[in-house]
Amino acid sequence: MTDPALNREDILVALERLLAWPEMARSPQLARFLDYIVRQTLDGEGKSIKAYSIAVDVFGRTSDFDPQSDPIVRVQARRLRGLLDEYYRATDAEDGIQIRLPVGRYIPEFVATEINPAPVSPVAEISPTKPVAPLKRGLPRSWFVLAAIAVVVAVLAFWQASWGPPPVQAEALQRPTITVFEFANLDAGPVGTSPAAGLAIELVTDLTQFENIEVRYGGGAENSAEPPDGPPSDFVLTGSVKVEGRTAQFVAWLTQPRTGKVVWEKTMSTPLEDASNPATMDALSRSLTLEIANSRGPLHRVARQLVLSGAPLEGQATLYLCRVLFGVFRDSEVPEDAERASACYFSLPASQQQTAEALAATASLIAEHANPADSIGATLADRQRAAAVSLQRAIGLNPLSGFVWEQEARLHDAQGRLLTAQSDYASSVQLNPASADGLAGFARSLAFAGKLAEAEPWALAAAASSVDTPNWYQAVPALIELRDGQYAEALASAAAYTKSDAEIGPVLGIMAAQGAEDEGAIGRYLPKVLEASSFRRLGILPRLRERISDAALIAQIGDALLRAGAPAAALESAF
Numbered sequence: 001m002t003d004p005a006l007n008r009e010d011i012l013v014a015l016e017r018l019l020a021w022p023e024m025a026r027s028p029q030l031a032r033f034l035d036y037i038v039r040q041t042l043d044g045e046g047k048s049i050k051a052y053s054i055a056v057d058v059f060g061r062t063s064d065f066d067p068q069s070d071p072i073v074r075v076q077a078r079r080l081r082g083l084l085d086e087y088y089r090a091t092d093a094e095d096g097i098q099i100r101l102p103v104g105r106y107i108p109e110f111v112a113t114e115i116n117p118a119p120v121s122p123v124a125e126i127s128p129t130k131p132v133a134p135l136k137r138g139l140p141r142s143w144f145v146l147a148a149i150a151v152v153v154a155v156l157a158f159w160q161a162s163w164g165p166p167p168v169q170a171e172a173l174q175r176p177t178i179t180v181f182e183f184a185n186l187d188a189g190p191v192g193t194s195p196a197a198g199l200a201i202e203l204v205t206d207l208t209q210f211e212n213i214e215v216r217y218g219g220g221a222e223n224s225a226e227p228p229d230g231p232p233s234d235f236v237l238t239g240s241v242k243v244e245g246r247t248a249q250f251v252a253w254l255t256q257p258r259t260g261k262v263v264w265e266k267t268m269s270t271p272l273e274d275a276s277n278p279a280t281m282d283a284l285s286r287s288l289t290l291e292i293a294n295s296r297g298p299l300h301r302v303a304r305q306l307v308l309s310g311a312p313l314e315g316q317a318t319l320y321l322c323r324v325l326f327g328v329f330r331d332s333e334v335p336e337d338a339e340r341a342s343a344c345y346f347s348l349p350a351s352q353q354q355t356a357e358a359l360a361a362t363a364s365l366i367a368e369h370a371n372p373a374d375s376i377g378a379t380l381a382d383r384q385r386a387a388a389v390s391l392q393r394a395i396g397l398n399p400l401s402g403f404v405w406e407q408e409a410r411l412h413d414a415q416g417r418l419l420t421a422q423s424d425y426a427s428s429v430q431l432n433p434a435s436a437d438g439l440a441g442f443a444r445s446l447a448f449a450g451k452l453a454e455a456e457p458w459a460l461a462a463a464a465s466s467v468d469t470p471n472w473y474q475a476v477p478a479l480i481e482l483r484d485g486q487y488a489e490a491l492a493s494a495a496a497y498t499k500s501d502a503e504i505g506p507v508l509g510i511m512a513a514q515g516a517e518d519e520g521a522i523g524r525y526l527p528k529v530l531e532a533s534s535f536r537r538l539g540i541l542p543r544l545r546e547r548i549s550d551a552a553l554i555a556q557i558g559d560a561l562l563r564a565g566a567p568a569a570a571l572e573s574a575f
Contacts, residue, residue: 006112010097037049059076072278080101082208177213180207182219207293238253290464297465317344325340328340355397391411405424405427413547443462447476472501490512502532
């Protein structure tokens with residue numbers, strides 16, 4: 001709560017210190033956000049600080065801005081909150097005033113603090129980016145920066161070697177650590193004017209939303225020859241930006257210091273006039289994070305290879321390794337993978353089993369597959385009730401975890417609570433907009449609710465996260481292709497989705513086959529529909545209405561099934 005004894009002038013001094021902090025200066029959109037809410041509050045306009053006013057006044061949104069469909073304010077508030085926390089951890093707060101942004105609010109609080117010299121923390125040792133001194137003999141600055149990056153990687157590799165290269169098995173058991181450095185500006189001019197200024201902070205913020213990754217900020221690449229205290233990172237993420245004509249080209253690469261190898265690289269381009277736009281920075285960071293941080297990405301490759309090899313894991317279970325196993329199960333959705341993940345979680349120490357992450361994961365495992373650790377014969381309703389209890393505990397422990405809210409959404413989807421599930425998915429992607437599974441789940445929920453156009457960008461972003469996306473991601477692409485008359489593509493997407501969903505997958509297959517005039521495919525999919533036990537027990541359309549709230553889609557499905565030869569009585573009644 002704001003201290004009433006504080007005066008306006010002291011608060012403004014504290015604000016100016018914050019705005020001058022190099023890490024805040026590198027994110028001009030967050031600096032504008034902070035300046036706006038502080039001055040509005042000091043001017044007695046706190047009650048008028050809403051998502052709409054911030055979006056219009058700070059982020060340049062038009063007057064028809066809808067905070068429900070555009071989460072920019074919520075996302076940037078989360079980032080600003082994290083940056084404020086970092087500032088007060090990294091400085092001595094010499095002005096004696098802290099500016100805080102409480103969770104769930106946009107009105108800042110001003111808190112008086114004691115001015116005592118504090119011991120320097122590891123974060124405080126991060127030095128601001130310094131201008132690069134020109135090299136003698138006229139070498140271009142871009143060569144110097146690239147050489148500096150090469151030196152950084154070499155130093156980190158040597159530093160890693162001095163600790164002794166860890167065995168692969170040990171590397172797979174603990175969550176990976178990644179240090180993010182500022183992207184190098186390959187053009188003349190101070191680094192702060194680079195189109196990439198602030199991208200590293202955006203990346204740190206996005207990556208921090210993943211509980212199974214430890215993230216560090218390394219500062220400017222040219223300042224990083226001295227590694228931070230403590231064990232070295234498993235990965236280094238950095239890159240460069242170069243202006244070519246009216247285009248800004250960003251190159252990012254992920255290096256493994258232990259081996260000195262580049263394990264992942266990506267190039268992206270954007271029009272120069274858009275390069276420093278806050279929305280562009282957000283999109284670039286999200287795109288990069290989607291690829292490297294998803295469960296199939298390069299950060300988890302070693303652990304994923306270990307668990308996919310089928311090697312025995314008895315006595316080696318860690319919370320991270322269990323999460324990797326859970327990711328394998330989420331991709332495949334087969335009972336054997338569910339059992340391995342369950343066994344891993346139940347072999348953890350009791351304290352780790354009670355973390356929010358473990359409670360949420362085991363809740364999904366219990367709800368979606370019978371757990372051999374539980375009593376045999378538990379009904380689906382029994383398992384869903386047990387899962388609901390675990391998820392409520394998980395939310396209480398960590399209400400800001402996108403992973404936890406995603407599992408809550410899946411449970412509500414399975415229970416037929418479609419509107420609640422959609423709201424849970426929205427919370428999940430707002431908290432972690434770079435989670436591929438969260439985006440894919442949200443897209444599917446929206447599409448089954450008749451909001452295909454709204455679902456499309458989420459689905460496309462999830463699909464772009466890796467080359468081996470799971471089969472369950474393919475529901476929305478199939479619906480998009482059906483809408484666009486791309487029936488051959490829809491048939492392929494439906495074939496993949498059928499491996500994950502024995503109810504809706506074959507139905508989409510019939511619709512796609514009819515559009516492609518493929519009688520053979522219709523003949524293959526219709527028996528799958530008629531053999532589904534849930535359809536035989538309830539009737540086809542009554543069961544689908546429990547999963548699909550879009551009346552128009554249900555009507556299209558009914559018409560397609562009749563034309564395919566399904567008995568009319570089977571559409572609405574048990575058979």
